[in-house]
Amino acid sequence: MNVTRATFDDVMVPNYNPAGMVPVRGEGSRVWDQDGAEYIDFAGGIAVNVLGHCHPELVGALTEQGNKLWHLSNVFTNEPALRLAAKLTDATFAEKAYFANSGAEANEAALKLARRWALDKFGEDKNQIIAFNKGFHGRTFFTVTVGGQAAYSDGFGPKPGAIDHCDYNDLAAFEAMISDNTCAVMMEPLQGEGGIILPEASFVKGVRELCDKHNALLIFDEVQSGVGRTGDLYAYMGLGVTPDILTTAKSLGGGIPIGAMLTTTAIGAHLKAGTHGSTYGGNPLACAVAEKALDIVNQPEVLEGVLKKEALFREILSAINEKYNVFEEVRGKGMLLGCALNEKYQGRARDFMVAATNENLMCLVAGANVVRFAPSLIIPDEDIKEGLARFERAVAAVVNAE
Numbered sequence: 001m002n003v004t005r006a007t008f009d010d011v012m013v014p015n016y017n018p019a020g021m022v023p024v025r026g027e028g029s030r031v032w033d034q035d036g037a038e039y040i041d042f043a044g045g046i047a048v049n050v051l052g053h054c055h056p057e058l059v060g061a062l063t064e065q066g067n068k069l070w071h072l073s074n075v076f077t078n079e080p081a082l083r084l085a086a087k088l089t090d091a092t093f094a095e096k097a098y099f100a101n102s103g104a105e106a107n108e109a110a111l112k113l114a115r116r117w118a119l120d121k122f123g124e125d126k127n128q129i130i131a132f133n134k135g136f137h138g139r140t141f142f143t144v145t146v147g148g149q150a151a152y153s154d155g156f157g158p159k160p161g162a163i164d165h166c167d168y169n170d171l172a173a174f175e176a177m178i179s180d181n182t183c184a185v186m187m188e189p190l191q192g193e194g195g196i197i198l199p200e201a202s203f204v205k206g207v208r209e210l211c212d213k214h215n216a217l218l219i220f221d222e223v224q225s226g227v228g229r230t231g232d233l234y235a236y237m238g239l240g241v242t243p244d245i246l247t248t249a250k251s252l253g254g255g256i257p258i259g260a261m262l263t264t265t266a267i268g269a270h271l272k273a274g275t276h277g278s279t280y281g282g283n284p285l286a287c288a289v290a291e292k293a294l295d296i297v298n299q300p301e302v303l304e305g306v307l308k309k310e311a312l313f314r315e316i317l318s319a320i321n322e323k324y325n326v327f328e329e330v331r332g333k334g335m336l337l338g339c340a341l342n343e344k345y346q347g348r349a350r351d352f353m354v355a356a357t358n359e360n361l362m363c364l365v366a367g368a369n370v371v372r373f374a375p376s377l378i379i380p381d382e383d384i385k386e387g388l389a390r391f392e393r394a395v396a397a398v399v400n401a402e
C-alpha cells in the first residue's frame with residue numbers, strides 16, 4: 001500500500017499539520033525520508049529521542065524484552081518496572097514512583113495525588129492549584145486547564161475548577177495568589193513549549209518557601225527538562241530546589257512512550273490501592289527501554305557532554321546571528337535551546353522551521369517567536385556543525401526573501 005503526505009489529509013483528523021516529507025528511517029541524529037533524502041535531526045522527536053534514533057543499546061534492550069514479555073497490566077508487577085523505579089528513586093529525591101504512558105498522564109497522576117493528599121490531610125477547602133502563564137502540562141482536560149494557555153483549553157465545555165494562573169518569574173504575583181487553600185503549585189523548572197524560558201533562581205526558591213509556608217505541594221513538571229536535557233539529570237538539581245512531586249516523560253523512554261511521577265513515601269501513600277491506575281503504565285517493554293536510556297544518560301561523561309555541546313551550539317549560533325541579525329537572544333540550557341527572534345522577525349518562527357526543513361534540517365518552534373532545538377544528548381559534533389550550516393542557509397533564505 002502506497003502512502004504519502006497526501007494520505008494524511010485523507011485519513012487523519014486534521015489536528016496536526018505535519019511537514020511535507022515523510023521520514024522512514026533514522027540512525028543517530030540523521031533521518032531519511034521516503035525519497036531517500038537525508039536530514040539532520042535537531043528536533044529529537046520533541047525532546048524525546050535523547051540518544052538519537054535506533055541507539056544500538058536501546059534496540060538491544062527493546063529486542064531482548066520484546067522476545068521475553070511485553071505486557072501484563074498492573075494486576076502483576078514486572079522486573080523492568082521495579083528496576084526502573086529503583087534507579088529513578090536512587091537518582092533523585094524521590095522514594096516512590098508511579099508509571100504512566102505519557103507526560104500528560106504523569107501530570108494527571110500528580111494533580112490527582114495532590115488533590116487527594118490535601119483532601120485527606122486538610123479537608124475539601126484546600127483544593128486550589130496554581131500554575132503559570134505560558135506553562136504547558138499536556139492535553140488531557142485537567143492538564144491542559146492547568147497549562148497556562150487558555151487557547152488550548154477553551155472550547156471543550158466546562159473546565160476542571162479551582163485552577164489559577166500567574167506570571168512565571170513574578171514572585172510578588174505568586175505570593176499574592178497563594179494561600180492556605182492552595183493544595184499544589186505546578187511549574188516547569190524551564191518552560192519549554194512556552195518559549196524556552198528559564199526561571200530566576202530567586203523565583204524558584206521563593207516559590208518553594210511559599211509552598212512550605214502554606215502547606216502546598218510543589219510539583220515540578222520535568223517532562224521536557226528532565227533526563228539529562230539541561231546537563232543535570234533533572235533540572236531541579238541545577239536549581240538547588242527540591243519539589244515534592246516530579247513528573248518525567250519524553251526523554252525518559254528514549255523514544256518509547258512512558259511517563260513517571262516521582263514523589264516521597266509520605267505523599268505517595270495517599271494514592272492508595274484503587275485510587276488511580278493505567279492499563280499500560282509501567283509495562284515491561286517500555287520500562288526495559290527506559291531503564292537502558294536512564295543508565296546511559298545518567299553517566300558523568302554524557303551529562304558533561306551536554307554542556308560542551310551547548311557551548312558549540314551557542315558559539316555557532318552567535319556567529320550566524322552576527323551575520324544575519326535575526327535573534328534577540330539564544331536561551332535555554334543544555335540540549336534545550338531557543339533562538340528568540342528579534343523585533344523584525346516576530347511571529348515568524350514557523351517560517352524559519354519550514355526553511356530549515358527545506359535545507360534538510362529538522363527543528364522545532366516554541367511558540368510563534370522562538371526556534372527550538374532539542375537534539376539527542378549525544379549528537380556528534382560533526383552533526384551539530386553540519387546541522388547549523390544548514391540552519392545558516394535556512395536563515396539566509398528567510399532573510400533574503402524579504
Ligand SMILES: *Cc1c(COP(=O)(O)O)cnc(C)c1O
Pocket residue numbers: 101102103104105107136137138139188192193221222223224225249250
Ligand atoms: C510535552 C510536555 C507534556 C505532555 O507530554 P505528552 O507526552 O505529550 O502527554 C507535559 N509537560 C511538559 C513540560 C511537556 O513539555
